[in-house]
Amino acid sequence: MSSPEKSPAARLPHHLVWIGLAIAVALGYLFGLGGDHIPRNGDELVYANIARLTAASGHWLPLHSAWDFMRNTKPPLLFWQAMVAGGWGEHWTLLRLRLPSVAYTWGIALMVGLLTWKTVRGDAGATSGNAATAAQRNHHAMTMGAIAVLVYLSFFTTYRYGRPYLTSAPETFWLFGVFFAIAWSPARLLASSWKFPLIAGLAIGIGCLYKSFVMVAPVGFALALCYQAVGARLAPWKLARPGIVADGVKVLAICALGLAVFGLWFAIDPQPGEVWREFVVGENAGKMNSSKGYFQTAFSGSSGILTILTGYFSNALFLLPLSVGCFVAAWRSWRQRQGTAQTISDAEKIMWLWLLALALVFMLPTQRSTRYLIPAMPALAVVMALYWHRIGRIWFSLTLAVCMIGLLAMGLIGYGAVRATQNPWVFSPLFWLFVAASALACLIGIFKKAWSRPVAALAGFSVLFALAWVTNPFNGELGRFRPETNALLKGQKVQVPSNFNGHFERYEFIIPGAKIVDYFAAQPVDYADVEGLFKTSRYVLVQRRIGQPPCTRCRIIDERWDLRSRQDENDGFMAALKTPETYWYAKEYLVEPLAP
Template sequence: MTSPEKPTSRLPAPTLWIVLAVLVALGYLFGLGGDHIPRNGDELVYAHISRLTAATGHWLPLVSSYDFMRNTKPPLLFWQAMVVGGWGDHWTLLNLRLPSLAYTWGIALMVGLLTWKLFRSETNPSMLSSGVSAEHRQRHAKVMGAIAAIVYLSFFSTYRYGRPYLTSAAETFWLFGVFFAVAWSPAKLLASRWKFPLLAGIAIGIGCLYKSFAMVVPVGFGLALCYQMVGAKLAPWKIFRRGIVPDAVKVAAICLIGLGIFGLWFVIDPQPGEVWREFVVGENAGKMNSSRGYFQTAFSGSSGILTILTGYFSNALFLLPLSVGGFWAAWRSYRQRAGTAQTLSAAEKVMWLWLLALALVFMLPTQRSTRYLIPAMPALAVVIALYWERIGRIWFSLTLLVCLIGTLAMGLIGYGALRATQNSGLYSPLYWLFLAATVLACGVGMFKKEWTRPVTALAGFAVLFALAWATNPFNGELGRFRADTNARLLGQAVSVPSNFNGHFERYEFIIPGAKIVPYYAEQPVDYQDVDALFKTSRYALVQRRVGQPPCAQCRILDERWDLRSRQDEKDGTMAAFKTPETYWYAKEYLVERLAP
């Protein structure tokens, strides 16, 4: 593998890296329609709302089995599912998720293009001092653009929230798209009198219709900083300046246009009062309140300010050391520029301001989550690429170590599957070869200097791909009931386990056409009162650990394998190593009561 820093004439480095970036993007298709992809558990809640709303034949009002969970997201998210699902005629997980993937690909393209433009147009002091040619800089720009796209697609937050139906990809596309445009042409767009404010307002409005009207706050704050620090080139506190009023009017207009587009929901929904009560008051204002008090929440617990301060790093997961190294390299570069004529480029400033604005705003609510920072993760990928060659090698080596451990974990998951199913041919030899090659590459990259950076660029996604590969057999025949079983269950009531809001909705895809009757089971493998299930339905699905019978007084009609959604804390983490076959996997039985 050739380092992007020293491309040789024998290897077309730009072409190679662009092909690798495309392959990584296409890798997001692998297992996309399966039940076992990394996702937010709420995906099934919103699929449930979309399905029931589509069944009414109307766009609004939204419909749900839950009175307390209906208008919890703006309608554009549900309309998207209703359209691609053919109003219920083509209701598959793959169809529901494809728009999310299209958005994610669009974001990755923006990341790659912006990085390419910055390396192509900005002066690179290290290259100038080395006397490199303009042609070499152009080739290098293409390489770094491809690497930036790969880095973005290798963030775990991108993989987890950029593929499922309930996704952050849509709002990230529209909100980051505004800052992408500013970074692409800062002088022109910030000087625009009405065209850019109008288009930006529309983009923000669409993003809000996917997420929340509250998103105008971080975006408006970020744009205000851009007008002040990039357009006027002044410190943020020097607001008494020429042109401050026109700039303030533009920011206000952008926010008002965004809010106006979001407000169309109240105009067209037949129940605007319910939208206000459930979404504005319950879903949004509720995140500003806490019985424990603001400061107690801010400085303790899982919703503390520390969650936001470390959020960009934890969102990267396998690339966590690399993201820390990127911030550290940027800080060192800032210190080195102090007292000199060198300054940040306008485009890089825009990226930093978006990262800063989103983090500062989401420190304010009492409910904080790293998910709130996802719309700025594309900016982080651009920043990492800009400082790629100034990030210390130790950060790349630590990243490779994390990826090596992650790959071994994927091997453990695969080993657990072999022990559970007793099927030695469950995975092709290519799977184990892929794991071995990834471990070897990470090991070599840690010690062989010229391999360190290029291997790191691909290692993060290699772990994610291995995860998809490890779970893929359970998205196929192993995870399904027989065709005759599905035919038997058409129109029949079936009791199914559920341990999270809307978790039962997954069975609409597993046993399509059945009447789903959920029963709560925090740990489905431990649920014992099977006889009670037959009071509401003829059939029931019961999960058990490997080797345990589903029930004593029942008939087993069919069975399938499932991945456990939540492990029991009593088992402890060591159970994943001691008994991976029961820690990760369970068998689900379709049973009916024995005839009296």
């Protein structure tokens, strides 16, 4: 008698499900990518302006900008990437400018997954004996590799800086790639006399051409630690050893080559003096100075050392409790290993060294930011996956609670959109089902042990995806002017509100072809002197709260919905709860003066 057929769910291997989920989340990074309202740093628009004007000049260098004081604020590779992706202005869309960032992020996620898979497979093979077959060990390692990818893609900084045009993805790819390579084959690469130092120096140089020559410092420090702690297997302070000179020469050669690659900017830029003045002195050396003094800034304010000490946790955001739990689990494991022959794998050690080196180096400047730690976030994702089953369940429950709060907040923002537009179908029923089901899964995971880890692996990205979904309608028809309006404004001067550097650049994508002129409006919805703007321009964009007219003596040509970027601090948290329709949303009107 033949055995009954297994169901498709039973036939589907466990590890393939996780790999499929990781691929789905990676593809989820494309959702809403071309929209105006994705999470980003406002400086994306500053650099989009520099890239657009440089492309319009028809030359790679020098860089051009709408501001004389803000041209050489980043190395040229960042701008060249946008110029090529945008077809030198022929296809200037946010989607095309951002696609290379997502490609870099996918590359980083692939490295995270592969390194975790290799490390877990090696550790399982060394400790399990005959308890599991090679295939079972490999499948488990593949599962953990997929979970590492999910963790990395669920970090808020990955989503915020791994999708926009102004991104940390390129330098993270090239710099983390060096340590990925060492962790993949530490004995061979650390013993390499010239091949690895050559490739590593070139990779670091490319990373510096995206970010800054300053990145040589933390990378060089981390490499020195790797050669000492992994290559020589000695404590960092035991420098009196054979081979220390040879290893030191390799590190210096790698750093020198990285600086030489970065120095090509000075060699090919027609205005090297301006590069030195604006980038080296203004953008980098300025971060080492403070009128308050080093120690006063180090131990107080938003730029204190505490910013760096807690940076890896805050960068994780919705996975913050889980990242804290990882450090706790790692500390307990280290305590348990003391006095025994047990040790961590070389790959894990290299990840910790990169995390440590980056944090220590960026405690030195007087200007500190959690963004400086982003290149080591892939290492944190690897470490969190390695300790996944040793992290206490309380940390998973806390993570699920944070994610549930985030999902409820997305629901509140969606409710505000319904009230603002007076359209109950502004979101499809699938959006509300997704938010409700995800929040319910988090709630069950808090109390049901078997659900805690699987749901936590997906909960962080569910909040990020809900955020993309709740803003998506305003990237579409609701957030656009009519095609005939865009045709009317072709070549016309249009005054637009702007409340920080480069904010006006967004209108190059909203009303392409118009001549954008900005006017400062700290709170665009409260700007009063609209009639004064008509003295220099026929067409003006004016933002208003829902139900408020744009002006008294003007004619409305068209209107669109916008998400408010910088709310009034006086509104406070309660305004977001009581009146989400006015806290998050505004109407933007295209107006012209009444005919005399």
